[in-house]
Amino acid sequence: MSTPKIQLIGVKKRFGPKVVLDGVDLTIDKQSSLVIIGGSGTGKSVTIKSILGILRPDEGTILVDGEDITHINGAERDRVMKKFGMLFQGGALFDSLPVWENVAFGLIQGRGMPRIKARDIAIQKLAKVGLREDVAFLSPSELSGGMQKRVGLARAIAADPEIIFFDEPTTGLDPIMADIINDLIISTVKDVGATALSITHDMTSARKISDKIAMLYGGKIIWQGPTGEIDRSGNPYVEQFIHGRAEGPIKMAVKA
Amino acid sequence: MNFFASIGRATLTVLAHIGQLALFTGQALAAMVSPPIYSRLILGQMMRIGYYSLPVVGLTAFFTGGVLALQIYLGGNRFGAEAIVPQVVVLAVTRELGPVIAGLMIAGRVAAAIAAEIGTMKVTEQIDALTTLATNPIKYLVVPRIVAAVISMPILTAIGDSIGVMGGYAVSVYTLDFNGTGYLKNTVDFARSEDITSGLIKAAVFGFIVALMGCYHGFNSKGGAQGVGNATTNAVVASSILILAADYVLTALLFHK
Secondary structure (H helix, E strand, O other): OOOOOEEEEEEEEEEOOEEEEEEEEEEEOOOOEEEEEOOOOOOHHHHHHHHHOOOOOOEEEEEEOOEEOOOOOHHHHHHHHOOEEEEOOOOOOOOOOOHHHHHHHHHHHHOOOOHHHHHHHHHHHHHHOOOOHHHHHOOHHHOOHHHHHHHHHHHHHOOOOOEEEEEOOOOOOOHHHHHHHHHHHHHHHHHHOOEEEEEEOOHHHHHHHOOEEEEEEOOEEEEEEEHHHHHHOOOHHHHHHHHOOOOOOOOOOOOO | OOHHHHHHHHHHHHHHHHHHHHHHHHHHHHHHOOOOOOHHHHHHHHHHHOHHHHHHHHHHHHHHHHHHHHHHHHHHHOOOOHHHHHHHHHHHHHHHHHHHHHHHHHHHHHHHHHHHHHHHHHHOOHHHHHHHOOOOHHHHHHHHHHHHHHHHHHHHHHHHHHHHHHHHHHHHHHHOOOOHHHHHHHHHHHOOHHHHHHHHHHHHHHHHHHHHHHHHHHHOOOOHHHHHHHHHHHHHHHHHHHHHHHHHHHHHHHOOO
């Protein structure tokens, strides 16, 4: 068996007295697409940010291609980050830069590519997500939510990353636009041959874009398996979540 | 509630903040001396921090010089020393008021703008996005602002010094019946180069404080619009206080006898 692309072993993270991740174990195979589902505030974003090194886990190990990246910094971190692309929930586009420079950012700043060449690549990537060339010269604030997501996707794939993270890719979009984004995610991930890790609570999207699904609850992965088996999980927590029932073992904290 | 526990908690919070700031400053200084250096961004920030601050610094310097001349004249008049106006004006402006007024204006204008911009980038995940694009946010956002502020502030202050002296000149010559040539001659004869350089050194330090405070509070803002608002306020208040405190320390060090 080959080395998994990403491996989390006993990852723990707490903020003050609040334990968010309580020993997460997760394996993502090369060129597979894993979706982590779970309610709001269960640590989905913290998991992704820990892998990216934006947050540092308190305990545990994170391996990428078998390399321990839990505690690396500086140039080492930059080198590993070049394997990653990420689509942020709100797009997180740089509003001081035009659309094309957003898409080309990783190429120009991260890899030192000449601006003219990077611009051509940016326009190609924008075409891949269905945006015409004239959009490239607009400012991100002039775009609709769906278009911002597309630009964010183009930016995530601009440098042909080996791993792409999607943070709530369909949240805040209408159902049709959500499906368009789902299709784009599938085609772009296939296109660059990347490994994908997504977090979402949109079950339609989760079923569509994943090979495997894992559910995060109480700081632990409580169930994981192939997407086709999620309806036969036999796990009451998963059952409650995928059917969106208010009654069940999961108690939502109404008061913070 | 235990009285000692609350004192302890407050003390720990203050110490944690000082530690966090020291760490941030260390990261910024380390990033400053290692490649890549974004010279395009430094130039852009110099336009924003330095060039666009010229009007406000010029205006405040002019009125400060003017009111200084008037006050010294009225005060000096009590013991027949009103002729000392040009000497005191140039001394006060170059050593103290030029850099401090410019510093406070920049604190209001630039620290607020930096904190609001970086704070918004923080809460909209743009800073996280920089990390995922293999770009160090400290290097990309903080270093250009600090370098630009440290270069721009002495230039702004030098211009403010000249305008401040001219403010004193205008009031003295046009309302207090001083002789224009005599006023300028007294100014030039009296001022020493250390008066001017000490002010410019102060200005560079104030520039560092303003940019650092703007970036630090922006980076540590959380929780949406209100968090950004708080970061902006804190950046302006902290940089203003630190400028006045640093001014005292620098004066004591620079004119140590």
